[in-house]
Amino acid sequence: MPSVILSxxxxxxxxxxxxxxxxxxxxxxxxxxxxxxxxxxxTGDFLQTNSLISNTNTSDPDVLDSLTALNN
Structure with missing residues (x-):
């Protein structure tokens, strides 16, 4: 679909x-x-981040997220 970018x-x-x-x-x-x-x-030009407590869950039970074997 054609589009026009104005910015x-x-x-x-x-x-x-x-x-x-x-x-x-x-x-x-x-x-x-x-x-x-x-x-x-x-990311950004004027960024301010205030984080008192941060916890990242890295549990990933699935085997494959994206199959790229056929994308040649």
Missing amino acids: PIRITSVSGTVTFGDVIQISPKSTSKSYSGSGGGN
């Missing part, structure tokens, strides 16, 4: 492929998982 685009870093335009399907070539505590994954 500026800011790309800070690229570590793969960036696609602009119409596509039928976009599939990831690789996946990863990361754990971050309270306020640890925030």
Whole structure:
């Protein structure tokens, strides 16, 4: 579906492929998982994070999160 972007685009870093335009399907070539505590994954220009207590649950009982074997 065509779209119009009315605000500026800011790309800070690229570590793969960036696609602009119409596509039928976009599939990831690789996946990863990361754990971050309270306020640890925030990004921005003027950021203030106040966290008194932070606890991150890293229990992951499933075997596969995203299958990328067929995305060549």
